[in-house]
Amino acid sequence: MPDTAERRREQLVGVFRQARTCTRCELSGSRTQVVFGAGNADADLMLVGEAPGAEEDRQGLPFVGRSGALLTTMLEEEAGLARDQVFIANTLKCRPPDNRDPSTGEIESCRPWLLEQIRLIEPRVVATLGNFATKLLSGDQTGITKVRGKPRIRRLGERVVWLYPLFHPAAALRATGTA
Numbered sequence: 362m363p364d365t366a367e368r369r370r371e372q373l374v375g376v377f378r379q380a381r382t383c384t385r386c387e388l389s390g391s392r393t394q395v396v397f398g399a400g401n402a403d404a405d406l407m408l409v410g411e412a413p414g415a416e417e418d419r420q421g422l423p424f425v426g427r428s429g430a431l432l433t434t435m436l437e438e439e440a441g442l443a444r445d446q447v448f449i450a451n452t453l454k455c456r457p458p459d460n461r462d463p464s465t466g467e468i469e470s471c472r473p474w475l476l477e478q479i480r481l482i483e484p485r486v487v488a489t490l491g492n493f494a495t496k497l498l499s500g501d502q503t504g505i506t507k508v509r510g511k512p513r514i515r516r517l518g519e520r521v522v523w524l525y526p527l528f529h530p531a532a533a534l535r536a537t538g539t540a
């Protein structure tokens with residue numbers, strides 16, 4: 362009989378298989394592939410970004426472009442964590458054309474995938490990167506500039522977590538003129 366963590370991992374793979382053929386919104390028509398998420402399926406810390414960009418859409422992995430390089434460095438240098446110790450996902454699993462902002466309808470259509478990921482991974486802390494993930498998971502429309510760095514307890518589906526809003530790494534790249 363597999364232990365609970367192993368069962369949850371298997372279920373997560375099952376959810377990934379379903380998500381791979383998702384047609385809940387029109388991004389299914391323009392994506393190369395679904396970018397489900399990556400990392401440790403048993404992680405205490407889960408990071409939730411905005412949506413895949415061109416490189417993520419090509420590779421099928423989250424945060425593998427320039428924002429991803431900065432995120433990896435921040436994780437290593439600020440938290441002493443390797444990428445494979447955390448789980449990284451996005452608000453949207455498919456790339457919006459030309460990297461436009463996610464629409465409200467797309468976020469709503471994709472939300473069940475993210476809640477399933479949180480239910481199965483059982484993180485203690487969910488760090489939301491930027492406005493879209495923060496507003497979705499906090500259930501409050503206050504902008505990231507006001508709430509960043511202020512953790513709060515939040516029920517997400519069946520799971521109670523510390524929600525920890527942070528600036529999106531792309532904002533740091535823009536602020537330093539390196540975007």
Ligand code: URA
Nearest residue numbers: 410411412413423424
């Ligand atoms: N890459 C991702 O996977 N997500 C983002 O939000 C930005 C870049």
